[in-house]
Amino acid sequence: MAPNTGGDxxxxxxxxxxxxxLTMGALFGSGGLFLAAVKTSLEKKHVGPWAVFTKHGNIAATFAAVGTVYEFSRVASANLREKNDHYNNAIAGALGGAVLGLRAGRIPAILGYGALMSVTSAVFEYTGGRIQGTGRDPNVDEYERKEMLRKRYRRPVEETIAEIGEGRSIRLPGYEERRRKRLKEAYGFEVKPVCADPDRA
Known part of the structure; x- marks a missing residue:
């Protein structure tokens, strides 16, 4: 989502x-529970099925807490400021990272995780909030956009054949005649075309 300046x-x-x-906390908690299950399955000694909760349950709890705090602080900040921009993500990242740093139990870790997550989420939102780049213009028709891309990168078939040659399923009209001529020049005998299709014989 592109940054919204909150104009009139x-x-x-x-x-x-x-x-x-709560929705984001449940989503992050499910991801943490999955990681806890994977970590439990990789244990070298035999552990019971409840080890996901008893031994590695803190992973799911941490993920759920980070997701809940991040999303709550982002939306609450946007509601208080009445703007939907990257500063909300910076505030949310600082608080969410601080919750993540609480596991270490040291102030430098809390401040470091908070600063790192704050900068990362703010920059991500400021640059468009999309991994695959900026969003497409909704006013441009998708068919016309794809046709434009095809024309932009299309190469003439003659240029392609000049580089890689005919054969290997690349056949222009008159290919069989040119092939027979090349075989006659190279080996001295003429190849007579035979159709293997019994319906056309």
Missing amino acids: DDKYKPQDAVSTA
């Missing part, structure tokens, strides 16, 4: 911070 044309609509935080 774009009236900010408040969001429900609690429900979005």
Whole structure:
């Protein structure tokens, strides 16, 4: 999502911070539970099925706490500021990273994780909030966009054949005649075309 400057044309609509935080906490908690299950399955000694919760349950709890705090602080910050921009992600990243640093139990770790997550999430949101780059223009028709890309990168077939040659399923009209001529010049005998299709024989 591109940063919203919150101008007069774009009236900010408040969001429900609690429900979005609980949803994100459940999502992150599920991911943490999956990682805990993977870690339990890689144990060298035999552990019971409840070791996911008893031995490695802190992973799922940490993930759920980070997701909940991050999303709640992001939405609450946007509601208070009435703007939906990258500063909300910076605030949320600082608090979410601090929760992640609580596992270490030291102030430098809390501040370091908070600063790292704050900068990362703010820069990610500022640059468009998408891994695959900026979003496509909704005013451009998808068919026309793809046709433009095809024309931009299309090469003439003559240029392709000049580089790689005919054969290997690349056949222009008159290919069989040219092939027979090359074989006659190279080996001195003429190849008579035979159709292997019994319906056309």
